Amino acid sequence: MPTRHSVMWFRRDLRLADNPALLAAAEADAVLPLFVLDPALWDVAGVSRRAHLAASLRALDASLRSRRTRLSVLRGDPVEQVVAAARELDATEVHVSADFGPYGAERDERVAAALAEHDIELVRTSSPYAVDPGSVTKGDGTPYAVFTPFSRAWADRGWDTPYEAPRGLSGLELASSVDVPDVDLPEGLRLPEAGERAAAQRWETYVADHLATYSDERDRPDLDTTSKMSAHLKWGEIHPRTMLAEIGRASGAGRATYRSELAWREFYADVLHHRPETAREYLRAEYGRMRYDDPGEGFDAWREGRTGFPIVDAGLRQLRGSGWVHNRVRMIVASFLVKDLHVEWQHGARHFMQWLVDGDLPSNQHGWQWTAGSGTDASPFFRVFNPTGQGRKFDPRGEYVRRWVPELRDLPDGEDPHEPSAAAREQVGYAAPIVDHKEERVEALSRWEEIRR
Numbered sequence: 001m002p003t004r005h006s007v008m009w010f011r012r013d014l015r016l017a018d019n020p021a022l023l024a025a026a027e028a029d030a031v032l033p034l035f036v037l038d039p040a041l042w043d044v045a046g047v048s049r050r051a052h053l054a055a056s057l058r059a060l061d062a063s064l065r066s067r068r069t070r071l072s073v074l075r076g077d078p079v080e081q082v083v084a085a086a087r088e089l090d091a092t093e094v095h096v097s098a099d100f101g102p103y104g105a106e107r108d109e110r111v112a113a114a115l116a117e118h119d120i121e122l123v124r125t126s127s128p129y130a131v132d133p134g135s136v137t138k139g140d141g142t143p144y145a146v147f148t149p150f151s152r153a154w155a156d157r158g159w160d161t162p163y164e165a166p167r168g169l170s171g172l173e174l175a176s177s178v179d180v181p182d183v184d185l186p187e188g189l190r191l192p193e194a195g196e197r198a199a200a201q202r203w204e205t206y207v208a209d210h211l212a213t214y215s216d217e218r219d220r221p222d223l224d225t226t227s228k229m230s231a232h233l234k235w236g237e238i239h240p241r242t243m244l245a246e247i248g249r250a251s252g253a254g255r256a257t258y259r260s261e262l263a264w265r266e267f268y269a270d271v272l273h274h275r276p277e278t279a280r281e282y283l284r285a286e287y288g289r290m291r292y293d294d295p296g297e298g299f300d301a302w303r304e305g306r307t308g309f310p311i312v313d314a315g316l317r318q319l320r321g322s323g324w325v326h327n328r329v330r331m332i333v334a335s336f337l338v339k340d341l342h343v344e345w346q347h348g349a350r351h352f353m354q355w356l357v358d359g360d361l362p363s364n365q366h367g368w369q370w371t372a373g374s375g376t377d378a379s380p381f382f383r384v385f386n387p388t389g390q391g392r393k394f395d396p397r398g399e400y401v402r403r404w405v406p407e408l409r410d411l412p413d414g415e416d417p418h419e420p421s422a423a424a425r426e427q428v429g430y431a432a433p434i435v436d437h438k439e440e441r442v443e444a445l446s447r448w449e450e451i452r453r
């Protein structure tokens with residue numbers, strides 16, 4: 001019998017365990033583990049995501065080498081590169097985890113068509129989600145527009161138990177494979193470890209130490225006890241199936257809340273799958289008619305974390321310092337941009353995508369739309385976050401703001417770290433507030449009234 005060759009084209013599934021596409025590819029006699037550095041994605045990704053991806057590819061290569069094979073890496077348009085690689089090795093199938101994002105889904109259609117011309121099949125098995133986007137619908141077949149009924153139907157549909165890593169892999173490789181690029185981080189930016197092993201270790205520690213108290217502590221940026229699994233999930237260094245299986249075994253109040261957060265990730269992927277244009281456009285079209293200001297000096301101050309509002313500045317400095325921001329603070333800084341500075345959410349979403357190591361189109365764009373009032377389940381526009389009040393409530397001792405805004409560590413005794421006096425700001429060299437929050441709140445609400453008429 002002729003030997004059967006396949007290609008495992010890794011994309012956002014950079015792991016060996018619980019990877020059904022890899023298991024399907026491994027049914028062939030020999031497999032080429034392949035990654036394609038696509039300039040359309042690589043060149044526009046921010047430095048944090050590029051660095052994490054590069055580290056994750058190295059980790060995947062190391063795992064493959066421990067199984068006596070290796071990762072081949074090509075650079076270029078996937079339509080050309082994947083077809084050329086499959087043809088060179090006489091592969092009959094290319095295996096992938098399905099991509100439901102606007103760019104990835106369209107790219108895969110083009111790759112499938114180009115492969116078909118050579119009688120090679122693109123086989124999609126599973127996806128980066130517990131439940132594939134598009135597969136949970138209402139009784140009449142239409143998609144869910146709000147989260148709670150979606151999450152119930154999602155849980156009812158259920159998911160498989162995790163899959164083992166393939167036992168043996170007979171690996172193929174390409175002589176034309178290129179090195180994974182080195183990515184230099186700008187000064188001050190430190191990223192956590194990438195890769196499947198780091199993801200598994202982080203998850204194990206998290207379940208043991210913090211999952212039980214997740215619901216009580218998840219809104220507290222000062223405690224810093226959320227799981228930080230988002231970048232691992234983004235790159236598929238762990239699959240949500242693996243996490244959901246563990247959550248099912250865990251005890252304590254935190255697990256239901258944690259499961260619900262994973263459901264948000266799946267919900268936003270589902271929404272973007274049905275409405276791909278909402279990666280850029282308002283989900284609720286009326287918000288596109290609101291008056292906004294062009295991004296100017298206020299936007300620069302926001303990006304650089306010098307608005308004079310401690311929790312806003314801490315969040316934006318955390319973004320540049322660690323490629324990650326606590327969820328509560330993402331909401332606060334997003335609200336500040338849209339409702340205090342009256343700048344459209346897309347500008348902020350782009351800045352986030354530039355710096356976030358977990359930058360993920362569905363969760364980011366819809367997290368922004370939620371805060372801007374234009375998304376699914378949107379927080380009502382009239383509920384404008386007061387950055388000072390939010391800081392006092394969720395960072396009661398000011399530890400989070402002091403961590404990221406060093407000027408505030410030197411405030412005189414008795415000063416409120418969330419609202420220092422003008423004299424104290426002057427003394428420690430911290431910016432005065434760039435806007436009057438009360439006035440901008442009134443302004444935001446009057447602009448909102450205009451689109452309600």
Ligand SMILES: Cc1cc2nc3c(=O)[nH]c(=O)nc-3n(C[C@H](O)[C@H](O)[C@H](O)COP(=O)(O)OP(=O)(O)OC[C@H]3O[C@@H](n4cnc5c(N)ncnc54)[C@H](O)[C@@H]3O)c2cc1C
Pocket residue numbers: 218226227228229230231233234261262264265266268325326327328330331334352356358359360361363364365367368371
């Ligand atoms: C304006 C804005 C932008 C955001 N951009 C992104 C993004 O680019 N990438 C991203 O992964 N998340 C994004 N989020 C969602 C959320 O802030 C992050 O998932 C979370 O902070 C990641 O930290 P964690 O892993 O410690 O979360 P945990 O609190 O430990 O949550 C566990 C997991 O649940 C998922 N999750 C939690 N909250 C949300 C949510 N609101 N929406 C979707 N999934 C969620 C994530 O996969 C997360 O890793 C954004 C939220 C807002 C408000």
